[in-house]
Amino acid sequence: MNDLSGRGILLASNSASRRAMLDAAGIAFEALGADIDERALEAEMDGAEPGEIAQALAAAKAAAVSDRRRDALVLGSDSLVEVAGRRFDKPASREEAAEHLRFFSGQVMTLHSAAALARGGQIVWIGSDFARLRVRTLSEDFIAAYLAAEWPAVAHCVGVFRIEGPGVQLFESIMGDQFTVLGMPLLQVQEALREAGTLLE
Template identity: 70%
Template sequence: MSGLSREPIILASGSFSRKAMLDAVGAAYEAIPADIDERGLEAEMSDSAPAEIAQALAAAKAAAVSAQHPAKIVLGSDSLVDVGGTRFDKPESREQAAEHLRSFSGQVMTLHSAAALAQGGQIMWVGGDFARLKFRELSDVFIETYLEAEWPEVAGCVGVFRIEAAGPHLFESIVGDQFTVLGMPLLQVMSALRDQGAIAS
C-alpha cells in the first residue's frame, strides 16, 4: 500500500489512533507532536462553537510544526467533545476520568474531529466532522472496573474512551463516521492530500 503515498508528510500529533489510520491507508509520514497552548486557545475562543474550536486547534498544531519544517506538508488534528452544552477536555487524573464518565452516563456526546494541512507555516486546508454517541447508564462499579482496565491508556483521550479497545462497552448507539470517532475525519484528509499531490489520485 505504500505506493499510494507520493510525498511523505508530517503528522503533528502523537495520537496512536491517528497514526494507525495513516498506517492503514499506506500514507508515508513522520510524527512530530505540536507544542501549543491548547487550553489557552480554547479559553480565547470560549464563546465559539466546539466545531470551530476543534478546527482552530487543528490549524494551530499544523501551523506550529510547519513553521519548523516549512518544506513539508503538515497534518494537524484535534477532537473536542460536548455533552449537554459543556465541553470536556482530556482527563487530568483517574479521579477526573471517573467524574467525566459519571457526567456522561445516559447522555448524548457530540464528538467533533477536525484536521488541517499546512506548508511553509501557512494553512492550506481545514476540515471537520462530528459524531453522536449515546452513553448507556454507567454504574460506579462499572466505571471503576472500566478504568481499572483502560487507565492510563485513556488519559490522552477526550471522552475517556478508545473505540478500538474497550470503549464500545460505554455506548448504546453511535451515529457518525468511524474515522471521526477515532479522532480524525480521514476521508476529508485523504481528499485534501490528493489535491496537494501527496497521495495517489
C-alpha cells in the same frame, strides 16, 4: 503513493490512534508533536462552537510544526467532546476521568474532529466532521472496573474512551463516521492529500 517532497507527510501529533489510521490507510508519514498551549487557545475562543475550536486547534498544531519544517506538508488534527452543552478536555487524573464518565452516563456525546494541512507555515486546508454517541447508563462498578483496565491509556483521550478497545462498552449507539470517532476525518484528509498531489488520484 506519490509525495512531492519524497518523504510523505508530517503528522503534528503523537496520538497512537491517528498514527494507526494513517498506517492502515497506507499513507506515509513522520510524527512530530506540536508544542502549543491548547488550553490557552480554547480560553481565547471562549463562547465559540466546539467544532470551530477543534478546527482552530488542528490548524494551530499544523502551523506550529510547519514553522519548524517549512518544506513539508503538515497534518494537524484535534477532537473535542461536548455533552449537555458542556465541553470536555482530556481528564487530568483518574478521579476526574470517573467524574466525566458519571456526567456522560445516559447522555448523548457529540464528538467533533477536525484536521488541517499546512505548508510553509501557512494553512492550506481545513476540514471537520462530528459524530453523536449515546452513552448507556453506567454503574459505579462498571466505571471502577473500566478505569482499572483502561487507565492511564485513556488519559490521552477526550471522552475517556478508545472506541477500538473496551471504550466501545460505554455506548448504546453511534451515529457518524468511524474515522471521526477515532479522532480524525480521514476521508476528507485523503481527498485533500490527493488535491495536494501527495496521494495518487
